[in-house]
Amino acid sequence: MKTIRYISLMAIAGCLLSSCDMNEENYTSTTPEIFATTPEKVDALVACAFVDRTVFLINERWYAQEYSTDEMICPTKTSGDWYDGGSYARMHYHQWTTNESIIRSTYNGVMQGVSRTNEALTFLQRIDLEKIGLDEKYIEETQAQLHSLLGWFYMRGLDYFGGLPLYKGDDHGMRPRATARETFNFIEALFKEGIEKLPVKKAGDAQNGFLTKGAAAAMLAQLYFNAVPYIGExxxxxAETLCRDIINGKYGPYEIDPDWHGIFGFDNDKSPEMIWTAPSEYNHPKYGQFSWWWQRSMPKNCRVYFDNTYxxxxxxxxxxxxxKNPMGKLYTLENPEIKLGGPYGKLHRKDLRKENYRYKGNKQYVGMFLAGPLAGPTGEPVMGNKEDLGKQVNxxxxxxxxxxxxxxxANTPxxxxxxxxxxxxxxVKFPIPDDADKTLTWNADFPGIRLAxxxxxxxxxxxxxxxPKEAAELINKVRSRYFEVRDGNPAPDTMDMYRMADEWMIEFLGEGRRRTDLIRMGYFVHEPWWDHxxxxxxxxxxxxIPHNALSANNLLKQNPGYDDEGNGILAPEER
Structure with missing residues (x-):
């Protein structure tokens, strides 16, 4: 849950940037110099760029990271629901095209984030900050905030697409893509600036969505950690040096949260594990980041289960x-070639997360999943409405x-x-309250970077x-919080990379990173999983690069292996 100050800043932030529709007082005809007459309004201009980062984390960008992997799917129902032109199946089968809406929205999201961040940097240059009482330290830290955010958007773009056109500040015009290495070096410099100039988190501080030295260091570690797929180096x-420094407190006081509810609960901004969050809030539904998750995932009549009509x-x-296959047998046991995927089956039966989710009142809840026959707190069944019409959802x-x-x-499709x-x-990664506590709805922030x-x-x-023994010790330090007595399936001293892939999947399930991990590990295009x-x-x-972007800028060149005309992936003989 964000701070009140941050909520107000985000509400003001729509004044000058058209993508942020806050339904607040209209300042769209003014200029930064006229609008930004107080420190709070300067903060608002900066905050708007961070709103774009929050929006970036959801919907199509999340689909691009999850639907193309072994952990999440959006299957077509017998009724025809969720076919959506076959786009989700194409993502699953790795048969996407250059006209894919998921990919188009992801590219646009990267470049819009770059544009909004640079626009905020330009606004700062036009304001007499000293005149309204802001000192040189504030100016330096604020620029470092935006430069680090710019680096984050470019790192996401590098991850999805490779090299991109590079812009910084008041820097416009059509230009070609930089190479992946040039993009990597650009990002690296921005994060190093953040490590130098951003403030250090203070003990006990809640995470409010802005950046600290710890966040910049963690992002630089991410960049180095994925350097092989990014630049072949x-x-x-x-990455290891930075990780050790973060764990040892060089960039601020962070600790593994001993209670797993602390990471995902209603007040998770206060968790000692949080390094950088994306704020979410009931009182501002447009920042209720998990309403889309709820709607797109849960069974139609799930409000009965959660006892929440809001x-x-x-x-x-x-x-x-x-x-499991249709006969109820684990794929990983029935087919030894399949080592990835099957997240629910890989959670130990005594793992506290594997219990069905249930809100207990007063911000307390158990479990993280919905499985089996569903019924509300009083026993009222959750009824189906398509193939299960008139039956309880199971x-x-x-x-x-x-x-x-x-x-x-064995022959069942x-x-x-x-x-x-x-x-x-x-x-149910983030808790849903009942009607009695409906003002807590969407109050969990998105844990963009956490110490785990x-x-x-x-x-x-x-x-x-x-x-492997050292690796297992680190993994098990995190895993221990998910068991009442002792871990039922700790990482062994002989763990291999497949077990590492499983640990990434289970710990960060649904957090929009799976594709990146599979690519780094060499599994994304080389390993089978269910129906893939x-x-x-x-x-x-x-x-x-989506076809519409190529059409808008003839200086852009397509990535290897794709058709510039929007027809998808080239056959080997066409390359």
Missing amino acids: ERFSD VAAGQNGFCLAPS LIDQMYQYTKYPKPD STILAVDESCGIRL EVYYMLAECRLRAGQ TPSHDENLNRYP
Whole structure:
């Protein structure tokens, strides 16, 4: 939950930037010099760029990171719901085109974030900051905030697309893409500036959505950690150094939260683990970042389960990729070639997260999933409305048409293109209150960077260095909070990279990073998972530049392996 000061800044922030529609007093005809007459209004101009970052984390950008992987799917229902022109299936099968709306929106989101951040930097240059009582230190820190944010947008773009046109401040005009290495170096310099000039988090401070030295250091570690897919160069030792420094408190006091509710709960901005959050708030529904998650994932009548009439009805869309085949057997046991995916099945039965979610009142809740027969707190069943019309919704960890195949066997089809209504376990990553506490709805912030990620980066670095025992110790320090007595399935001293991939998946399930991890580990285009055969085409580690962007700027060149005309992936003989 963001601070009151931050809420007010975000509300003001729409005054000058047209993408931020706050329904507040209209200042669109004014200029920064006239508007920014107080320190609070200067902060508002800066905050608007951070609003774009918050919006960037959801919807299509999230789909691009999740639907193309082994952990999340959006299956087509027997009723035809969620076919949506086949776009989600194409993401799952790695058959996307350069006209894909998910990819187009992702590219636009990157470049809009770059534009808004640079616009805020330009506004700062036009304001007499000293005249309104802001000193040189404020100016330096504020510029470092925006430069680090600019680096974050470019790092996301580098991750999705490779090299991009580079802009900084009052710098406009059509230009070609920089190389991936030039983009990498540009980002690196911005994060190093942030480490030097941003403030250090103070003990006990809540995370308010702005950046600190710790956040800049963590982002630089992320950049180095993924340098192999970004620029073809190993920088794991540099990432390891930064991770150790963050853990040891060089960039501020951060600790692993001993209570897993602290990371995702209603007051998670106060968790000692948080390094950089994206604020969310009930009182400002446009910043209620998880309303989209709720609507697109939960069963239609799920308000009965949550005893919350404030939220919209569910749309029964995305869910966890299945762990089991139609006969109820784990894919990883039935088919030894499949080592990835099946997140629900890889959670130990005593893992506290695996319990079905239930709100207990007074901000307390248990569990993180919806599975099995669903009923509200008083026992009222959650009823289906399509294939399960007139029946209780009974969520299963399988994907098939159970109404058509009531007695499934080895020949029963299991595909993303045809499943019934109750297929798929649902993730309740962030808590939903009941009507009695409805003002808590959407109050959990998005944990953009948290200390557990730093531990996991360090663990993978140690694993790559041939030290699996050290890696396991780091992983198990985080895992221990999910068990009442002792971990039922701790990472072993002999852990391998597949176990590391599972640990990334389970800890950060649904947090919009899975594609990046699979690419870095070499699995994204080379490993099978449910209903997915690997292409072995490494061009697919980057998305194409969307066709509309190429049409708007003839200086842009398409990524290797894609058709400039919007027809998708080139066949090998066409390359």
